[in-house]
Amino acid sequence: MDSATDKPAGRKVLFMATCLCDAFFAETAKAAVEVLEHAGCEVLFPEDQTCCGQPAFNAGDFASSRKVARHTWRVFSGELPVIVPSGSCTAMCGHGNALQFEGEADLGEARDFGKRTWELCDYLVNGLGIKTWSGRYEARVALHHSCHTRGSGTGAAMKQLLSGIAGLELREFGQPEQCCGFGGTFSVTFPHISGEMGKVKLEQVLTSSPDLIVSADGSCLMHLGGLAARGGRPVRVANVAEILRDALLPAPAPAR
Amino acid sequence: MNPQPIDRYAETLARETRDSVSASAAITTEKRVDILARDFPDPDGLRRLAGQIKQHTLEHLDDYLAKAVRALRDNGVVVHFAADAEEARKLILGLLSERGVRRVVKSKSMATEEIHLNDHLAAHGIDCVETDLGEFIVQIDGDTPSHIVRPIIHKNRREIARSFEAHGLGDYDDDPETITRRARIHLRSKYMESDAGITGGNFISAESGRVVLVTNEGNARFSMAPNRLHLALIGIEKIVPRDRDLAVFLNLLARSATAQQLTVYTQFINGPRASTQPSGPEEMHVVLLDNGRSRVLATDCREILRCIRCGACQNVCPVYRQASGHAYRAVYGGPVGAVLSPLLAGERFSDLADLPKASTLCGACREVCPVDIPIPDLLLRLRARAKEEGVRTPASIPMAPFATLATSPALWRTAMTASRAMNHLPTAALPVKPLREWLKLRTLPEWRGGEFRKWMKKRKQS
Amino acid sequence: MSDTEASLFAALRETVSGLAGRTPLPDYDETILLASGRLGSGSEWESFAANFEAASGRPMETTADLATFLKEGGHLRGYCDPLLREKVGSVLQTAGLEVSYEYDRERYDDFAFGITRASGVVAETGTVVLNDHETSDRLAALTPWVHVAVLSEEAPVHRTLSDAIRAFGDCPNVIWVTGPSKTADVEGILIEGVHGPGEQICLRL
Ligand code: SF4
Numbered sequence: 001m002d003s004a005t006d007k008p009a010g011r012k013v014l015f016m017a018t019c020l021c022d023a024f025f026a027e028t029a030k031a032a033v034e035v036l037e038h039a040g041c042e043v044l045f046p047e048d049q050t051c052c053g054q055p056a057f058n059a060g061d062f063a064s065s066r067k068v069a070r071h072t073w074r075v076f077s078g079e080l081p082v083i084v085p086s087g088s089c090t091a092m093c094g095h096g097n098a099l100q101f102e103g104e105a106d107l108g109e110a111r112d113f114g115k116r117t118w119e120l121c122d123y124l125v126n127g128l129g130i131k132t133w134s135g136r137y138e139a140r141v142a143l144h145h146s147c148h149t150r151g152s153g154t155g156a157a158m159k160q161l162l163s164g165i166a167g168l169e170l171r172e173f174g175q176p177e178q179c180c181g182f183g184g185t186f187s188v189t190f191p192h193i194s195g196e197m198g199k200v201k202l203e204q205v206l207t208s209s210p211d212l213i214v215s216a217d218g219s220c221l222m223h224l225g226g227l228a229a230r231g232g233r234p235v236r237v238a239n240v241a242e243i244l245r246d247a248l249l250p251a252p253a254p255a256r
Numbered sequence: 257m258n259p260q261p262i263d264r265y266a267e268t269l270a271r272e273t274r275d276s277v278s279a280s281a282a283i284t285t286e287k288r289v290d291i292l293a294r295d296f297p298d299p300d301g302l303r304r305l306a307g308q309i310k311q312h313t314l315e316h317l318d319d320y321l322a323k324a325v326r327a328l329r330d331n332g333v334v335v336h337f338a339a340d341a342e343e344a345r346k347l348i349l350g351l352l353s354e355r356g357v358r359r360v361v362k363s364k365s366m367a368t369e370e371i372h373l374n375d376h377l378a379a380h381g382i383d384c385v386e387t388d389l390g391e392f393i394v395q396i397d398g399d400t401p402s403h404i405v406r407p408i409i410h411k412n413r414r415e416i417a418r419s420f421e422a423h424g425l426g427d428y429d430d431d432p433e434t435i436t437r438r439a440r441i442h443l444r445s446k447y448m449e450s451d452a453g454i455t456g457g458n459f460i461s462a463e464s465g466r467v468v469l470v471t472n473e474g475n476a477r478f479s480m481a482p483n484r485l486h487l488a489l490i491g492i493e494k495i496v497p498r499d500r501d502l503a504v505f506l507n508l509l510a511r512s513a514t515a516q517q518l519t520v521y522t523q524f525i526n527g528p529r530a531s532t533q534p535s536g537p538e539e540m541h542v543v544l545l546d547n548g549r550s551r552v553l554a555t556d557c558r559e560i561l562r563c564i565r566c567g568a569c570q571n572v573c574p575v576y577r578q579a580s581g582h583a584y585r586a587v588y589g590g591p592v593g594a595v596l597s598p599l600l601a602g603e604r605f606s607d608l609a610d611l612p613k614a615s616t617l618c619g620a621c622r623e624v625c626p627v628d629i630p631i632p633d634l635l636l637r638l639r640a641r642a643k644e645e646g647v648r649t650p651a652s653i654p655m656a657p658f659a660t661l662a663t664s665p666a667l668w669r670t671a672m673t674a675s676r677a678m679n680h681l682p683t684a685a686l687p688v689k690p691l692r693e694w695l696k697l698r699t700l701p702e703w704r705g706g707e708f709r710k711w712m713k714k715r716k717q718s
Numbered sequence: 719m720s721d722t723e724a725s726l727f728a729a730l731r732e733t734v735s736g737l738a739g740r741t742p743l744p745d746y747d748e749t750i751l752l753a754s755g756r757l758g759s760g761s762e763w764e765s766f767a768a769n770f771e772a773a774s775g776r777p778m779e780t781t782a783d784l785a786t787f788l789k790e791g792g793h794l795r796g797y798c799d800p801l802l803r804e805k806v807g808s809v810l811q812t813a814g815l816e817v818s819y820e821y822d823r824e825r826y827d828d829f830a831f832g833i834t835r836a837s838g839v840v841a842e843t844g845t846v847v848l849n850d851h852e853t854s855d856r857l858a859a860l861t862p863w864v865h866v867a868v869l870s871e872e873a874p875v876h877r878t879l880s881d882a883i884r885a886f887g888d889c890p891n892v893i894w895v896t897g898p899s900k901t902a903d904v905e906g907i908l909i910e911g912v913h914g915p916g917e918q919i920c921l922r923l
Pocket residue numbers: 404562563564565566567568569570592621624625626627628629
């Protein structure tokens with residue numbers, strides 16, 4: 001993973017909403033924009049953005065994925081930092097592209113783009129130097145570290161920001177290193193294993209009796225939330241961006 | 257969509273088996289983390305160091321292998337080379353037959369599993385008994401190991417007791433201690449009556465030619481005490497440059513494999529027994545096995561050859577925990593197997609090209625690997641290779657349409673908004689099969705395509 | 719050189735010579751390998767004893783203790799390296815144990831204990847070092863339920879694994895023994911005494 005130190009930072013940023021937010025999680029994307037603005041950023045949204053290319057990459061169709069990746073960095077051209085409300089898409093733009101552009105003429109461009117791309121919380125803490133997040137949010141939170149944030153600054157940053165919020169209590173649970181079982185297309189091509197992995201994860205997470213599950217990746221949350229609902233034990237899930245935003249709301253935050 | 261063989265295997269796996277594999281893999285994973293954190297200030301630094309030493313060795317394997325061979329020969333070891341499984345089997349059978357060997361005791365070795373040695377020897381009238389308790393049970397059951405370090409992680413004590421009873425090893429008794437004692441008694445006479453011992457090898461020091469062998473049970477040691485011939489089958493990638501480097505690997509191996517500081521018996525063998533020693537082999541042969549390794553070295557997945565067979569990646573892997581080792585249809589299962597097995601398969605790559613897909617790419621394996629193998633990257637490269645070679649694996653979703661859509665922004669925006677119609681369709685009428693698969697187990701959030709874009713536009717205007 | 723050997727080396731040479739930017743052999747300081755928490759504040763023997771015990775080994779300091787242990791455990795007949803006759807064997811005989819100075823492999827099941835010499839110990843790991851020169855008979859250290867490795871006064875107490883490796887010298891067949899033979903193959907349950915000794919003793923003279 002890229003270390004945060006050599007990445008450009010600044011108060012003018014490009015926002016990559018991600019295809020999942022585009023399709024499902026409008027709330028997450030809105031929250032991320034508001035959080036960035038609260039942090040003093042001017043947020044630009046390039047209209048022609050689509051997806052980072054990860055589905056094709058994971059399928060091993062590097063040619064298709066590279067096509068999408070090239071489109072993406074053209075849409076996000078320039079020097080500005082690119083902020084993403086997803087650890088997974090961030091990892092794709094960084095490590096993923098570095099891998100699939102090995103031996104390609106535009107490997108350099110891929111690398112440059114990766115260097116400018118930040119996950120939201122990582123950016124707030126390690127890019128902008130924000131040490132604490134204020135506000136209030138009454139909830140017991142189980143923080144799920146999504147797999148693609150391994151080795152990045154996101155995990156620690158999320159924890160740091162959430163810890164500053166009054167009323168928010170982070171709850172520990174067992175085997176935090178285990179995956180939720182989503183894995184993109186894996187969830188439909190390996191339906192059984194994916195579902196069982198999700199149940200195991202859910203089991204662990206729920207031992208901490210959380211009011212909601214929070215993560216830097218909506219995909220994990222969609223999986224866990226979807227499984228819980230189908231399994232008759234619905235549990236609230238929220239992207240970390242939404243918590244950061246809601247904590248700032250003047251009205252009393254959602255009650256327990 | 258054809259079901260993925262690994263997914264189907266997992267689905268039909270007995271719950272009880274799944275649960276015990278899962279539980280013991282989880283416990284070992286936890287203990288591994290504890291012991292590394294307790295003993296070393298920077299365990300990750302150690303893993304990276306070990307990975308670098310191995311990578312260096314592999315990238316200079318011609319030199320180090322030559323050095324090791326010279327040192328082995330200087331130590332009085334007879335060195336042979338086997339290009340593939342068949343040559344290895346022939347060589348070993350030849351060595352044994354020439355010496356009139358009828359009874360062999362064998363200490364656990366993945367390399368001998370790889371070449372299916374036992375069956376071959378049995379077919380030629382040589383009795384080859386597995387001595388590692390787990391491997392012994394696998395052998396009497398006509399089964400195969402399902403884990404690198406814990407061959408019978410998939411069996412419970414009741415199954416073992418039943419097969420002991422069936423094989424004349426006493427009345428049914430499922431107490432693990434009784435099982436162990438019965439095996440002890442049965443196997444001692446096998447050792448004492450053996451003509452030769454066959455082992456694998458965990459490391460060879462190029463500097464001194466020492467062959468390093470680790471076991472907890474002491475069976476490797478016992479396999480080379482009562483008889484006159486020691487034969488070790490070792491992969492060519494097992495070389496480390498110097499004796500001092502062994503400390504790096506031994507410190508990591510036991511902790512990663514079984515959360516022990518050190519395995520109980522760590523042997524450094526350089527040649528036949530000393531002249532003053534009454535027990536032990538007068539002859540030592542090392543068969544260096546290629547069997548696809550030199551071909552793997554030439555690929556962009558050569559990092560997998562760093563593997564020291566600790567099984568940590570299997571223990572931590574959530575897919576392995578659900579599917580168990582046999583699901584991988586090869587000697588090596590779990591993350592290491594998903595990479596290594598298709599590579600070693602050579603021409604039959606396509607038969608195992610589905611294995612690299614059995615992963616969410618969660619990266620847990622990479623975090624535990626004592627030699628820092630970037631397993632997820634290798635899985636991806638293998639997926640790409642399958643795609644490039646036009647190998648069709650079950651349950652793959654074509655991605656070209658996605659790429660077209662994702663590079664046509666106007667079309668993309670339209671599709672985002674238009675797909676809202678899905679919210680109003682009953683599940684069965686959904687146009688995409690994967691979506692229906694998803695919905696069997698999970699609900700899906702409401703499709704809100706285009707909503708964020710609209711909101712963003714409005715904000716800009718206001 | 720066999721054909722296989724020659725063509726393998728040719729293939730390896732071709733592969734590695736084509737690699738761009740080969741990884742150098744990293745330099746490292748052995749202190750990063752040290753599990754320093756395993757070395758207590760006492761003597762190195764004390765560290766060894768603590769770690770050996772943690773691995774279910776039994777450190778002992780007197781032959782009288784050994785005699786008591788063997789008698790209480792019902793290990794009444796055994797083998798002793800003839801070179802240890804004076805210091806260990808005869809003491810046990812006086813205590814009423816039956817000691818043979820010849821290892822008869824036909825009677826391997828009759829030896830409940832086996833006493834051989836150790837060539838050193840490792841403090842960091844609680845390991846007994848055996849080798850072919852000092853071990854009077856490999857089988858005597860393996861077949862009995864109780865193995866006693868006798869550490870003479872002059873034998874080295876290595877501080878770390880790296881030290882023990884440096885001390886290999888030209889010694890053939892070095893074996894590190896860290897506790898009794900064990901397995902966890904059946905449902906992960908730890909059982910001691912699988913093929914080798916179920917009791918591993920280190921007696922320091
Ligand atoms: S790949 Fe790494 S973790 Fe897996 S068995 Fe090999 S050395 Fe162990």
